[in-house]
Amino acid sequence: GNSVTQMEGPVTLSEEAFLTINCTYTATGYPSLFWYVQYPGEGLQLLLKATKADDKGSNKGFEATYRKETTSFHLEKGSVQVSDSAVYFCALRGDYKLSFGAGTTVTVRA
Amino acid sequence: DTGVSQDPRHKITKRGQNVTFRCDPISEHNRLYWYRQTLGQGPEFLTYFQNEAQLEKSRLLSDRFSAERPKGSFSTLEIQRTEQGDSAMYLCASSPRTSGSVVYNEQFFGPGTRLTVL
Numbered sequence: 001g002n003s004v005t006q007m008e009g010p011v012t013l014s015e016e017a018f019l020t021i022n023c024t025y026t027a028t029g030y031p032s033l034f035w036y037v038q039y040p041g042e043g044l045q046l047l048l049k050a051t052k053a054d055d056k057g058s059n060k061g062f063e064a065t066y067r068k069e070t071t072s073f074h075l076e077k078g079s080v081q082v083s084d085s086a087v088y089f090c091a092l093r094g095d096y097k098l099s100f101g102a103g104t105t106v107t108v109r110a
Numbered sequence: 111d112t113g114v115s116q117d118p119r120h121k122i123t124k125r126g127q128n129v130t131f132r133c134d135p136i137s138e139h140n141r142l143y144w145y146r147q148t149l150g151q152g153p154e155f156l157t158y159f160q161n162e163a164q165l166e167k168s169r170l171l172s173d174r175f176s177a178e179r180p181k182g183s184f185s186t187l188e189i190q191r192t193e194q195g196d197s198a199m200y201l202c203a204s205s206p207r208t209s210g211s212v213v214y215n216e217q218f219f220g221p222g223t224r225l226t227v228l
Binding site: 004036042043044045046049089091096097098099100101102103 | 114141143145150151152153154155158166201203216217218219220221222
């Protein structure tokens with residue numbers, strides 16, 4: 001079946017530091033890949049997506065590239081802010097349902 | 111667009127009691143999903159509706175769980191004879207009808223219902 005493995009946290013960074021969260025997946029066929037973010041006290045929000053190999057999703061300074069050869073979709077941001085403190089989930093969609101990783105808690109200190 | 115709403119936001123119950131949660135999807139979204147999220151884990155798929163038809167149920171959904179979506183609008187998730195292991199956040203999501211060449215439609219999540227079983 002489909003599964004997602006993402007880097008364990010928690011991750012603590014200083015403002016303006018570089019952030020990377022690793023995500024690898026196992027899937028049959030050609031899944032779509034996503035990063036969701038959950039800010040404290042809020043629901044899941046789609047951060048970015050990529051629907052085919054070599055696609056790069058980007059939003060709010062975050063980027064992730066769909067790498068089929070390494071079955072990866074690592075999330076990166078060049079300069080984090082305190083407001084980026086949240087839980088980040090990598091997910092894949094094969095047919096219609098989403099399969100999520102366990103989440104990575106990121107805390108950015110001023 | 112008011113987004114996906116869920117009610118209640120929090121529910122505390124005693125073991126053995128029945129609970130029911132409601133989800134109102136974004137209007138005109140024909141697909142509706144339920145997920146469960148336990149502490150420190152990502153959401154896990156429970157069940158999926160297209161209009162009023164329940165098309166798939168996860169093995170996580172034991173006989174004590176039942177979900178409905180009458181008339182293809184709001185949905186309810188009922189848990190009978192709750193157990194402490196049912197304590198979790200129950201998330202609802204909806205997505206619009208696929209049209210034309212669009213093969214992907216984003217799932218929009220509600221804020222969730224946090225269930226605590228004592």
